[in-house]
Amino acid sequence: MEETISLKELFHILKKRLAMILVIAFGAAIVSAIISFFFMTPIYQSSTQILVNQKKQEGAMFQAGEVQTNIQLTNTYKVIIKSPVILDQVNEKLNLNMTAQSLTKKINVANEKDSQVISVTAEDKNPKVARDIANATADVFKGEVAKIMNVDNVTVLSKAEVAENLSPIKPRPMLNVAIVFVVGLMASVGLAFLLEYLDNTVKKEEDVESLLGLPVLGIVARMDEETLNVKSHATSSRKVRGQTIGS
Numbered sequence: 001m002e003e004t005i006s007l008k009e010l011f012h013i014l015k016k017r018l019a020m021i022l023v024i025a026f027g028a029a030i031v032s033a034i035i036s037f038f039f040m041t042p043i044y045q046s047s048t049q050i051l052v053n054q055k056k057q058e059g060a061m062f063q064a065g066e067v068q069t070n071i072q073l074t075n076t077y078k079v080i081i082k083s084p085v086i087l088d089q090v091n092e093k094l095n096l097n098m099t100a101q102s103l104t105k106k107i108n109v110a111n112e113k114d115s116q117v118i119s120v121t122a123e124d125k126n127p128k129v130a131r132d133i134a135n136a137t138a139d140v141f142k143g144e145v146a147k148i149m150n151v152d153n154v155t156v157l158s159k160a161e162v163a164e165n166l167s168p169i170k171p172r173p174m175l176n177v178a179i180v181f182v183v184g185l186m187a188s189v190g191l192a193f194l195l196e197y198l199d200n201t202v203k204k205e206e207d208v209e210s211l212l213g214l215p216v217l218g219i220v221a222r223m224d225e226e227t228l229n230v231k232s233h234a235t236s237s238r239k240v241r242g243q244t245i246g247s
Helices: 007-016 018-039 064-081 084-094 100-104 127-149 173-198 205-212 225-236
Strands: 044-052 107-110 117-124 154-158 238-240 243-245
Touching (some): 007 173, 044 064, 064 084, 107 127
Antiparallel strands (some): 044 117
């Protein structure tokens, strides 16, 4: 016969192990807060934008095909921007003393679908360094792409700047704490049910019937030693003609 558990029993299990559940959940959240605020290095980001657009000669007619060509070129340019030929010059220009492979991990290049605008975003623990990397990458790319592709169709739309009261993009302590608290709460609830499942002690009459397959005929109540002594003394003492006889 399959064992079933009622909603009331579920709440009883949670109530019985509520202290453990709360300790684990809040403990995990506190540890997460300490790590996020005191041990994780804040990372800042800064972005610049590049426009891919062929410069027009005076009196030249606009052609829709050129726009489509420029859009297709953006995918090629995104690869070139993160290539060693560009990043080595950025590294040398800013005296970063890092390899092109290390520098490429700090740079993200993206563009919207069917857009001629490329965003170059740099990340660093120093917001000014992030700004300088983004701007230097855009400037070096603008100069080198004319040599590499033999075209002059790149314009820097906007320079990266360091905003006042700039907040780091990571870590996000409050979000980390909230996530860890929820995960800790779920894990501790799961642990509570697991401990209850592994607990084989008999707690009620139904457990005896389920375990032995026999009906319960009676229950022996548990009494403490003090209660037993009082009842024992009352039984051994009796009154005979107004006198108490007994031990």
